[in-house]
Amino acid sequence: MTGKEPKKLVELKDLQLYFNKGKANEVRAIDHVTFDIYEGEIFGLVGESGSGKTTIGRTILKLHEQTGGEILFNGEDVTHLKGKQLSAFRKDAQMIFQDPQASLNGRMKVRDIIAEGIDINKLAKNKTERDAKVQELLKLVGLNEDHATRYPHEFSGGQRQRIGIARALAVDPKFIIADEPISALDVSIQAQVVNLMKELQTKHSLTYLFIAHDLSMVKYISDRIGVMHWGKLLEIGSADAVYNHPLHPYTKSLLSAIPVPDPEVESVRQHITYDTTIETDGKARQMIEAAPGHFVLATEEEAALYKAQQV
Amino acid sequence: MSNPILKVENLHVNFNTYAGTVQAIRDVSFDLNKGETLAIVGESGSGKSVTTKTLMGLNAKNASIPDNSRLIFKDRNLLDLKEEEWQTIRGNEIAMIFQDPMTSLDPTMKIGMQIAEPLMKHRKMKKEDALKRALELMKGVGIPNSEEHINDYPHQWSGGMRQRAVVAIALAADPEILIADEPTTALDVTIQAQILNLMKSLQKETSSSIIFITHDLGVVAGMANRVAVMYAGKIVEYGTVDEIFFNPQHPYTWGLLNSMPTTDTQIGSLEAIPGTPPDLLDPPKGDAFASRNVYALAIDSKEEPPFFKVSDTHYAATWLLDERSPKVTPPVQIQKRWARWQEIQGQEA
Numbered sequence: 001m002t003g004k005e006p007k008k009l010v011e012l013k014d015l016q017l018y019f020n021k022g023k024a025n026e027v028r029a030i031d032h033v034t035f036d037i038y039e040g041e042i043f044g045l046v047g048e049s050g051s052g053k054t055t056i057g058r059t060i061l062k063l064h065e066q067t068g069g070e071i072l073f074n075g076e077d078v079t080h081l082k083g084k085q086l087s088a089f090r091k092d093a094q095m096i097f098q099d100p101q102a103s104l105n106g107r108m109k110v111r112d113i114i115a116e117g118i119d120i121n122k123l124a125k126n127k128t129e130r131d132a133k134v135q136e137l138l139k140l141v142g143l144n145e146d147h148a149t150r151y152p153h154e155f156s157g158g159q160r161q162r163i164g165i166a167r168a169l170a171v172d173p174k175f176i177i178a179d180e181p182i183s184a185l186d187v188s189i190q191a192q193v194v195n196l197m198k199e200l201q202t203k204h205s206l207t208y209l210f211i212a213h214d215l216s217m218v219k220y221i222s223d224r225i226g227v228m229h230w231g232k233l234l235e236i237g238s239a240d241a242v243y244n245h246p247l248h249p250y251t252k253s254l255l256s257a258i259p260v261p262d263p264e265v266e267s268v269r270q271h272i273t274y275d276t277t278i279e280t281d282g283k284a285r286q287m288i289e290a291a292p293g294h295f296v297l298a299t300e301e302e303a304a305l306y307k308a309q310q311v
Numbered sequence: 312m313s314n315p316i317l318k319v320e321n322l323h324v325n326f327n328t329y330a331g332t333v334q335a336i337r338d339v340s341f342d343l344n345k346g347e348t349l350a351i352v353g354e355s356g357s358g359k360s361v362t363t364k365t366l367m368g369l370n371a372k373n374a375s376i377p378d379n380s381r382l383i384f385k386d387r388n389l390l391d392l393k394e395e396e397w398q399t400i401r402g403n404e405i406a407m408i409f410q411d412p413m414t415s416l417d418p419t420m421k422i423g424m425q426i427a428e429p430l431m432k433h434r435k436m437k438k439e440d441a442l443k444r445a446l447e448l449m450k451g452v453g454i455p456n457s458e459e460h461i462n463d464y465p466h467q468w469s470g471g472m473r474q475r476a477v478v479a480i481a482l483a484a485d486p487e488i489l490i491a492d493e494p495t496t497a498l499d500v501t502i503q504a505q506i507l508n509l510m511k512s513l514q515k516e517t518s519s520s521i522i523f524i525t526h527d528l529g530v531v532a533g534m535a536n537r538v539a540v541m542y543a544g545k546i547v548e549y550g551t552v553d554e555i556f557f558n559p560q561h562p563y564t565w566g567l568l569n570s571m572p573t574t575d576t577q578i579g580s581l582e583a584i585p586g587t588p589p590d591l592l593d594p595p596k597g598d599a600f601a602s603r604n605v606y607a608l609a610i611d612s613k614e615e616p617p618f619f620k621v622s623d624t625h626y627a628a629t630w631l632l633d634e635r636s637p638k639v640t641p642p643v644q645i646q647k648r649w650a651r652w653q654e655i656q657g658q659e660a
């Protein structure tokens with residue numbers, strides 16, 4: 001890294017989460033993952049279903065108990081937080097969920113959904129202040145004031161996701177985990193939501209962990225990207241480096257599978273098949289810095305090979 | 312040259328709900344030629360799935376279709392068929408691949424048997440022969456060690472493998488028309504690439520026609536020969552795949568193409584279509600897209616645009632193509648596509 005080292009907001013150190021640990025059906029959902037998220041950046045985490053990307057997001061928020069390793073938030077160890085400290089941490093770190101239908105309580109009015117965090121954290125002194133905050137949040141996410149008294153089913157998918165974003169912002173968080181926030185939405189609405197998230201990032205100096213499998217959207221929104229497969233982080237680097245100069249064969253395969261809205265490109269696009277044996281041969285691999293800030297999980301020989309292959 | 316195997320004429324589909332009549336399909340006409348892939352693109356609620364359900368005779372009970380709507384397949388209007396007659400066509404001459412392989416397979420039935428079922432029903436094959444053919448089909452769609460897995464149940468398989476099974480079932484009776492409704496939306500990109508390649512190579516072998524429903528323009532660019540863009544229950548533009556991607560004329564098509572980032576889209580340059588689709592309980596007067604259209608003209612809110620001819624194969628329903636309309640400059644990304652179109656035209660001339 002050159003120049004001033006940016007401030008680390010979230011640090012994952014050798015994080016592990018094993019389900020059924022020690023049993024025959026042990027699943028290594030997170031397998032020794034280490035990375036940092038800098039303050040003010042959008043960190044994109046990509047990978048196919050079952051790669052562990054969602055599990056990482058949920059583990060950071062302590063929705064899962066990790067098996068080993070450490071999570072640092074703002075320099076403090078949040079691994080074993082409980083009670084009041086945990087609630088305080090969750091005020092700073094919020095989540096936007098994938099399915100705006102399932103993540104909003106259908107029996108609550110939008111006003112109460114958005115204000116729930118305000119109530120729990122006692123951020124409003126009285127009802128007037130609470131209502132004012134809700135109005136402000138609704139405006140912020142592009143909804144209007146009379147939406148407050150309606151129920152979630154009266155809204156379209158894109159609008160519901162805006163409610164989800166308003167709810168996350170209600171407690172004035174520093175860090176937001178967005179778990180596939182747009183994959184349930186229509187193409188034209190996806191762009192609206194992504195642009196909104198981007199705009200809020202600047203306005204509220206937020207840091208995002210953006211989890212998605214839509215690689216072109218992740219490339220568009222992220223500053224840095226991590227690529228996951230089978231619980232391991234395989235590659236990490238700036239969005240441009242990972243997309244334009246991928247190192248790991250899995251990243252190359254993933255990139256080659258993205259359909260491009262251009263018939264000429266599509267007619268010649270070849271999907272590169274990924275040979276998973278390099279993950280199962282049992283050799284010891286570590287994150288090797290192949291270019292400044294661009295790391296790949298490899299042995300020394302492989303790293304040299306990847307570098308040589310790079311265009 | 313064109314040899315339509317299916318003609319859809321003036322299709323209207325209304326749903327009678329407690330809130331009123333939803334006009335889900337509002338006058339849709341298109342042809343499907345033999346051996347081609349026609350992609351129908353649009354957002355949820357645009358009517359693309361209702362169109363395909365109508366083609367399969369699978370609409371809900373509250374659907375009503377006016378008498379002047381016609382679906383001509385082999386000199387018959389499918390809309391006149393009785394349920395028993397439908398059953399000889401469905402899964403046999405017209406088959407369907409559904410979006411979600413989790414819900415479109417029977418969880419209590421062995422996969423081999425599910426593939427053999429249409430053969431026993433439509434081809435009157437004996438169970439043994441049908442299972443033999445099922446095994447061939449499983450191999451054909453690339454299921455490894457098919458012999459070992461023919462007696463598996465769906466829950467034992469991954470999503471990608473299950474979708475292969477769904478493809479095998481659809482292909483079992485060698486249909487002339489295959490309708491694929493978002494067949495890869497629930498799958499990862501790498502698996503999606505495999506399934507799409509599979510569909511392409513199988514189409515070459517069997518020369519069946521495919522109607523491909525999707526909202527992913529990337530997938531359309533790779534799969535389709537022709538494209539129809541639907542909005543609010545109508546087709547707003549149709550043409551060959553090159554015409555739609557390089558010479559789009561309808562502002563909605565522009566909006567769709569613009570709201571997908573390509574890997575070189577710069578931050579801040581992604582243009583969303585503002586607003587949301589109209590409520591089809593009470594469709595707006597004039598052009599349904601007008602309220603979301605920055606290029607809308609005064610006439611758009613009064614009168615619905617007819618189809619304007621761009622070429623023999625390319626039509627678009629927008630007043631912008633009327634000669635009295637002012638010339639508008641499309642978004643930068645679209646101008647780039649138009650420039651590419653000029654180059655392609657130049658090469659051909």
